[in-house]
Amino acid sequence: MRGYVFDIKHFAVHDGPGIRTTVFLKGCPLKCVWCHNPESISTQTQLGFIQHKCTNCGRCVAVCPTGAQYMDNDGVHRFDRSKCITCGKCSQACYGKVLTLYGRYADSDEIFAELMEDVDFYESSGGGVTLSGGECLLQAEFCAELLEKLHSRGIHTAVDTCGAVSKKTLEMVIPYTDLFLYDMKAFDEDVHKKCTGVSNKLILENLRFLNEAGKNIEIRIPCVPGWNMDQLEKIGKFLCDFDHIVGVRLLPYHNFAGTKYTSLDMINTLPENLPTDKEMALATDTLETFGLKILH
Numbered sequence: 167m168r169g170y171v172f173d174i175k176h177f178a179v180h181d182g183p184g185i186r187t188t189v190f191l192k193g194c195p196l197k198c199v200w201c202h203n204p205e206s207i208s209t210q211t212q213l214g215f216i217q218h219k220c221t222n223c224g225r226c227v228a229v230c231p232t233g234a235q236y237m238d239n240d241g242v243h244r245f246d247r248s249k250c251i252t253c254g255k256c257s258q259a260c261y262g263k264v265l266t267l268y269g270r271y272a273d274s275d276e277i278f279a280e281l282m283e284d285v286d287f288y289e290s291s292g293g294g295v296t297l298s299g300g301e302c303l304l305q306a307e308f309c310a311e312l313l314e315k316l317h318s319r320g321i322h323t324a325v326d327t328c329g330a331v332s333k334k335t336l337e338m339v340i341p342y343t344d345l346f347l348y349d350m351k352a353f354d355e356d357v358h359k360k361c362t363g364v365s366n367k368l369i370l371e372n373l374r375f376l377n378e379a380g381k382n383i384e385i386r387i388p389c390v391p392g393w394n395m396d397q398l399e400k401i402g403k404f405l406c407d408f409d410h411i412v413g414v415r416l417l418p419y420h421n422f423a424g425t426k427y428t429s430l431d432m433i434n435t436l437p438e439n440l441p442t443d444k445e446m447a448l449a450t451d452t453l454e455t456f457g458l459k460i461l462h
Contacts, residue, residue: 169277169308172205172268172300176284182324182345182384184293187284189277191309192269194300195330196362198351199435200390202423206300211252211269214429215245220264226256235265247431266429274312281316294322296347301328306335313342326386328362329369336372345412346376346383353400361393370404377408384412384461389449390419391439398449402456413461416449 173190175181181188193209194201205212222243226235234249235256245265254267281295288294295316297309302325313323325339326347350373351366352358358366376383385405389395405411418441427434441449450460 167308167311168271168273169305169312170209171270171272171277174277174280177287178296181296181298181326182294182347183322184291185284185287186293186296186324187281187288188296188298188326189281189302189312191297191299191302191305193304194328195304196301196328196351196364198362198388199393200361200388200419200421200437201435202420202426203300204423204426204430204432205268209304211254211267212430213245213247213250213252213254213257214266214268214426216264216425216429217245219262221262223261225259225261226265229255229259231255268430274308274315277312278315281321282319285319285321288321292322294324294344296324296326298326298347301330303327303331303335303339306331306338310338310342313339317342329372330364331368331372333372333375336375340376340379340381344382346381347386348373348376348383349386349388350401351388352394352397353404354397357394357397361390373408377410380410382412383408383410385414385458386417387414387449388417388419389441389446390437391441391445392437395441395445395449398452402453402458405458406456411458413459414453415461416446416453418446 170192172192175188178186178188192206194207220243222241227237232249232251234246236244238244257265257267302309316323322344324345324347325343328349351361355365421436424434424436
């Protein structure tokens, strides 16, 4: 099987227990207003261009087959997206990572070999491999094949999912997944639609399904003032009766991804307000009231 990957992050410490390697797959059914990985949303290859970092060396211009990369009359490097075929030649020639290609196909054997290079770190730290995105389970067959390979070698596996996938998709990866990192953006359907563009009915149903299947689940809640922080009490009431939630991780929203939106010529939807320490402490207190373990 081949997967459509946009990044592999080694030595990750926030994507499950221990030191991990996280594989990011392209494509997502949600469009969260606070998305900090906008390059993950589209299922198509994208080229990022950070104009202010460019030194106008012209290396990309020399290799571009369509003239999408060119120098203007003042010797300044410009990028014409309408001519770009996302071949990646320019990003390979760019020394300063001004141009970045997001999206490449790789087969499961290739990815597995790279992941196994970090096996000593997994074993010494109680870590493993996490599949993430976007929504990695949009590529369910690839995920299942890769997870099975890892599981057969005794590597701890985690799947980071928004839950907006079919039950059949979850059934494909359940046997080879040790931990689900499960996103909860909101509890009320109308709030969820406002935040992500889609209903959360399937997401809540799938969370119940994973719990009934006896799978360990870490709930992850992005905390975005003015959007979803008023949902925490309802989320706590919903989760308190689940048997297999190992903990809840509150993720304070940040807006560091603004440059990515600009580089991809995407509309920047990032909210302005960041959560304060007081708001995060209140969020923790609210969920602990329902007996939930808050992970740090």
